[in-house]
Amino acid sequence: MPRALITGITGQDGLYLAELLLSKGYEVYGFMRGQNNPKRELVETTLPDVKLLTGDLTDLSSILRALDSSKPDEFYNLGAISFVAYSWENAHLTSEVTGLGVLNALEAVRLYSKDDPSKVRFYQASSSEMYGKVQTVPQNEDTLLWPRSPYGVAKVYGHYMTINYRESYGMHASSGILFNHESPRRGPEFVTRKISQAVSRISLGLQKDLSLGNLDARRDWGFAGDYVDAMWRMLQQDTADDYVISTNETHSIREYLDLAFKHVGIEDWTPYVKQDPRFMRPAEVDLLIGDSTKARTTLGWEPKVDFPSLVAMMVDSDLAEQKRLAGL
Structure with missing residues (x-):
């Protein structure tokens, strides 16, 4: 039975991804902040088969403990302060969680897997907000990043750090540059x-x-339930890479x-x-429209809704x- 650890388990993406992985026979662990988290009951009610672990992306030791407890084959880092408007009011906290939190997650996986760099396959939730003041239309994996919010800047840091750990340590670390994805769970x-x-x-x-x-x-709006399937497909590839996930509209x-x-x-x-x-x-950010040709060709993914x-x-x-x- 494959095992997966998901940060940001209480968000819409975390819930949909956990449902998908459970349906595929995974043992799923969710990483969340504090035992008094108001969304804990939501996860326990919606997904009673998910095993919850407490910790914080700003605390490297807590991520290491979660890895030791879950012993995952796959690590999905969805945790972030993700409301863009909030990031201007709390730029420092956004940078710590959404940016440095990625570094902590990558470093924890590196230390945990030091004998085998690709032991744990890592997924980083990158964002179309990284394109910001868009330089090409539509945007693909090679488009220059020009973020226009503290959230976007933090996501760029996490995105490039994921690439750096992949290239420096041989980790199986992929990023999904997801365009806006919504659902009733938003x-x-x-x-x-x-x-x-x-x-x-x-x-x-x-x-x-x-x-x-x-x-x-x-x-470029899509359905979150479709997009988590793309996350899973990325970690099933022999080689890690970065992919734009979008509807192309x-x-x-x-x-x-x-x-x-x-x-x-x-x-x-x-x-x-x-x-x-x-x-x-x-x-x-006035205009975002993705070009997900690479994901459709390589991953065999396409949106359904x-x-x-x-x-x-x-x-x-x-x-x-x-x-x-x-x-x-």
């Missing part, structure tokens, strides 16, 4: 879930309006609003949506949740 602070939640509440008469930032920002916030409101029978969303300067980024289906999935999920909460 946190409500992220714009896609913020919209789907608000649209469901507005349609039920529970909320009057919705405040957003830049409505013209364009993203771009859509604006306005398009997302169109689909979400129409799904609940509202044709004109303009009376319900307000732009608020508080939600504007200090340095905006298209953009309209993703929006409908998220709105339907939030409608059901809001009806339940309101007793409707």
Whole structure:
């Protein structure tokens, strides 16, 4: 039975990845902060077969203890402070967790596997936010990185450190440069879930309006459940490498609003949506669209859920949740 250790197990990607690995017969260990973590119950309820270990990406010794306990064949480093807007308010903490946390994870794996550098296959969750002020359209594995947020800068550090450990120590360390991927499990602070939640509440008469930032920002949005399959495929390759994971399509916030409101029978969303300067980024990333040709060719991966289906999935999920909460 293969064994896997997942940091960031409480996030949407961690939950979907754990489900995928369990379905493939893995023994799965989840690495999370503190026994009083408010999301611990979510994992225990949703995935009772996952064995939880406590630790912190800023503490190398705790990662080593987790490796000793889990003895994994594969290590998926999904842990990060991942809300981009938060990274400007807490740039130092974001850098420590999202950037230096990768170094700690890599170093822990190196020390644990010192007799066999490829003993544990390592996956690093890189991000399309690394492209920032995009230099080519679409973006692929060779596009110059120009991050526009502390989060993006921290991800660039982790990305290059993963490459460095692969080249310096012969580790089987791969990075997935994942473009925006969403799901009903996305946190409500992220714009896609913020919209789907608000649209469901507005349609039920529970909320009057919705405040957003830049409505013209364009993203390459896919389904998180599809993207974790790409992570697994990377670690099944004989040779480690870096891959862009994307739908190869771009859509604006306005398009997302169109689909979400129409799904609940509202044709004109303009009376319900307000732009608020508080939600504007200090340095905006205007256009992201990936070129995942390499992943499709080498890994045999492709997304299954298209953009309209993703929006409908998220709105339907939030409608059901809001009806339940309101007793409707």
